[in-house]
Amino acid sequence: MEERTKKASIGSVQIGGGLPVLVQSMCNIPLSETDSVINQIGQLHDRGARLVRFSVRNMNEAGYIRKVVNSSEIPVCADIHFDYKLAIAAIEAGVAKIRLNPGNIKSEDGVRRVVEAAKSNGTAIRIGVNGGSVNRTGFSGSEERILVDHAFEHLRILENNSFYNTVISIKSSDVLSTLKANRLLAKECDYPIHIGLTEAGYGNNALIKSSVTIGALLLDGIGDTVRVSMTGDPLQEIDAAYEILKAVNRLDYGINIISCPTCGRTDRLIDLEALARDIDKAVNARYLKVIRDQKKIINIAVMGCEVNGPGEASEADIGVAGCGRGQLALFLRGKIIKKVNQDRVVDQILEYAGKIVAGIGLPAE
Ligand code: SF4
Incomplete structure (x- = not known):
């Protein structure tokens, strides 16, 4: 500044x-x-x-x-x-x-x-x-x-x-x-x-x-x-x-959650609010201190469907986008990795956040 x-x-x-x-x-x-x-x-x-x-x-x-x-x-x-x-x-x-x-x-x-x-x-x-x-x-x-x-x-x-x-x-x-x-x-x-x-x-x-x-x-x-x-x-x-x-981009570290408001397209197939909250809480609890020291920002997109989901999810460091009942496509640094069941999403995101923190196991840019 x-x-x-x-x-x-x-x-x-x-x-x-x-x-x-x-x-x-x-x-x-x-x-x-x-x-x-x-x-x-x-x-x-x-x-x-x-x-x-x-x-x-x-x-x-x-x-x-x-x-x-x-x-x-x-x-x-x-x-x-x-x-x-x-x-x-x-x-x-x-x-x-x-x-x-x-x-x-x-x-x-x-x-x-x-x-x-x-x-x-x-x-x-x-x-x-x-x-x-x-x-x-x-x-x-x-x-x-x-x-x-x-x-x-x-x-x-x-x-x-x-x-x-x-x-x-x-x-x-x-x-x-x-x-x-x-x-x-x-x-x-x-x-x-x-x-x-x-x-x-x-x-x-x-x-x-x-x-x-x-x-x-x-x-x-x-x-x-x-x-x-x-x-x-x-x-x-x-x-x-x-x-x-x-x-206002005045923090040089942090977990930034991008999540959609949901609409009729999610049709209650996924509980996106609970998912976004659980991801935010879990990633902050495990990694906030280390990313504060590393001065890293991790963007995580949590999106309800395939309309805007893949775009936001692939622009974030880690992203999920709903793709059917209880199913979400998981993205890491712009690459689609796999489909994950809703109840496995938090664990998977913690694992990938760990890769970002450690700087290993990431897809080639
Ligand atoms: S991403 Fe899909 S579910 Fe979320 S608000 Fe946009 S259209 Fe609706």
Whole structure:
């Protein structure tokens, strides 16, 4: 990717400067339940998160941060509002990043002390402007102008204190406002940008709105780190983020399932939905880690009949196309190999995915 932004250092990772987009999420458990928070960070990491944030509401909770930092294999970020003493406590406990809007800290000396602590501990700061909570007094112009000017007001405070290890986010629950504000922000500054839609909702509602917003920004070349906000288990946020990255060709590894919607031609001869789901699950479970290391993309087509089936199946790395009751033709790298019974398809695809991963036993190009 083109280097549109400078880089920010977040503990052991960097964001921006054309690096791959970093996927992150947020714990939904209070810090006082420290072991559960540690466990959730571990699960998010296993699922693909490279940075996890948690909220710190008071000094009592700040007392748990060091244990979380010491137990986490990935950098963690403390989400703090208003209280500069909490920010300093989080920085001194070792978080790699704090999310804090310096303009919301009333004491100039407080801001200076946070910045000094962040500089001496190598901690990054994310300015996070949220459309639902900005004070519009004293700001004018379009909604996106107001949101960007808010971010710049916080940014100026950091820059006036010679602090530059900064990431910026501007989010709103409205797709268009978020898109316009991030496009304006990207035009007017070169700090790394954290993208996402806030309060996006739950289930398909959140998935679709987030995909439209994050996908459009990524296609514009905007976005260095991403969080898909979804009501519910944060593990689903990680899966959604990787699916979006995959859809806009910003992932250099992954299992890509191409499957048809089915129609009257399948005539219930094959349970294509179950087949696509089982193949996706089985291949990811067995090979995702290795293809992540190998930086490979495996395209698998699961098609209902001989109309569009052979075309898609032969263009994919592995493909199956329905060809009669419970029967599918199996393709490997464009060559038809054999007919397979529906109940043998998952095993056969696992075997051929194994050949692709090992790079052996493949038909000649
Ligand atoms: S591939 Fe066949 S079954 Fe699938 S949607 Fe197209 S025509 Fe229908």
